[in-house]
Amino acid sequence: MSDFLSSGWSTYITLVTLVGIFWCIWLLFSQRKTKVILNPDGSVADTGHVWDGDLRELNNPLPRWWMWMFLICCIFSLIYLALYPGLGSYPGILGYTTDGALKASENQAIQELKPVYAKYMGMDIQQVAADPKAREMGQRLFLNSCSQCHGSDAGGAKGFPNLTDGDWLYGGTPEIIKTTITNGRAGVMPPFPQLNAAQISNAANYVRSLSGLSADASKVALGEEVFKANCVACHGVDAKGNIALGAPNLTDKIWLYGSSEDTITETVTKGRNAMMPAQANILTPEKIQLLTAYVWGLSNNKQEQAK
Ligand code: HEC
Numbered sequence: 134m135s136d137f138l139s140s141g142w143s144t145y146i147t148l149v150t151l152v153g154i155f156w157c158i159w160l161l162f163s164q165r166k167t168k169v170i171l172n173p174d175g176s177v178a179d180t181g182h183v184w185d186g187d188l189r190e191l192n193n194p195l196p197r198w199w200m201w202m203f204l205i206c207c208i209f210s211l212i213y214l215a216l217y218p219g220l221g222s223y224p225g226i227l228g229y230t231t232d233g234a235l236k237a238s239e240n241q242a243i244q245e246l247k248p249v250y251a252k253y254m255g256m257d258i259q260q261v262a263a264d265p266k267a268r269e270m271g272q273r274l275f276l277n278s279c280s281q282c283h284g285s286d287a288g289g290a291k292g293f294p295n296l297t298d299g300d301w302l303y304g305g306t307p308e309i310i311k312t313t314i315t316n317g318r319a320g321v322m323p324p325f326p327q328l329n330a331a332q333i334s335n336a337a338n339y340v341r342s343l344s345g346l347s348a349d350a351s352k353v354a355l356g357e358e359v360f361k362a363n364c365v366a367c368h369g370v371d372a373k374g375n376i377a378l379g380a381p382n383l384t385d386k387i388w389l390y391g392s393s394e395d396t397i398t399e400t401v402t403k404g405r406n407a408m409m410p411a412q413a414n415i416l417t418p419e420k421i422q423l424l425t426a427y428v429w430g431l432s433n434n435k436q437e438q439a440k
């Protein structure tokens with residue numbers, strides 16, 4: 134509870150809380166009646182409130198059990214506020230914080246898992262990937278940290294690569310996958326303001342023709358010239374991409390953003406900047422080891438099964 138910018142708020146909240154609780158107790162006692170008030174004819178007196186013609190509100194004392202419950206609640210809240218944080222920035226006698234409780238349970242989990250992790254740290258990625266227990270742990274880590282972008286089946290989405298298809302922007306060896314996860318990646322496809330709409334349309338048709346998609350033949354030849362002049366530095370003369378830059382292979386029918394002429398035009402006109410966030414400061418090396426094995430296994434274990 135150190136979030137208050139000035140101690141004035143802390144005092145204010147403490148006062149409002151305590152005055153509120155004592156006011157409730159005072160209210161209870163000030164309104165308390167112990168005796169049943171009777172009318173001269175012996176019937177129980179009412180408050181004068183009548184509903185639906187004949188439904189009278191009797192002026193009875195509060196039930197005993199209710200009074201005690203009310204009082205116990207007030208006392209409970211006072212004890213609770215003495216022990217736990219709640220009164221402004223007063224930390225409470227027990228010094229409990231949710232943050233501390235989370236850290237403690239995280240530390241406990243780390244201690245408990247240490248021997249398990251140590252075993253996997255000493256193994257090759259291929260061996261870890263072959264271990265069913267490690268795959269399960271890897272999958273859980275993936276669902277926690279990676280699925281929001283890559284999808285829970287790692288199948289990817291527009292702008293987020295599919296990690297199961299054996300096609301890699303940056304390369305699919307265990308070492309490269311680990312580097313990708315640890316340090317993150319930032320793909321830079323620059324925009325091309327120097328190209329006019331016709332040149333971009335030609336280039337888009339050429340790019341489509343590379344993977345056998347329908348394309349305007351007259352534009353393809355012109356587009357090839359545009360491509361040679363502007364694109365080969367990153368995508369390669371054969372357009373098969375460059376894993377050092379994360380420039381995608383444009384001949385393989387696998388698309389990060391999409392293959393329509395409109396999408397390719399948008400890619401070239403505005404550029405693209407996919408960001409894979411670095412995990413080095415978020416996940417422990419042990420977790421990155423398991424994730425590397427899990428991701429590597431997604432495409433490689435499948436091939437083994439298919440053989
Ligand atoms: C905020 C979204 C986001 C999160 C979270 C995320 N990624 Fe990524 N990841 C991306 C993007 C975008 C790319 C493509 C980067 C590029 O094209 O430069 C990528 C690329 C990758 C690649 C390289 C793929 C290739 O074809 O070379 C791997 C491997 C990868 N991510 C694994 C993971 C793992 C494991 C996690 C969980 C720890 C994770 N990512 C979490 C967005 C994310």
Ligand code: HEC
Pocket residue numbers: 319320321322323325336337340359360363364365366367368378379380381383387388389390391392397400401405406407408
């Ligand atoms: C400076 C290097 C560089 C140059 C030059 C470059 N690209 Fe790219 N291109 C990339 C990178 C890196 C990506 C991946 C972007 C990302 O990960 O967000 C990319 C992505 C693309 C895509 C998206 C592919 C998909 O799977 O959706 C297309 C299409 C493309 N480039 C076409 C071109 C064309 C056409 C040119 C020339 C006019 C060109 N690029 C020039 C680096 C480059």
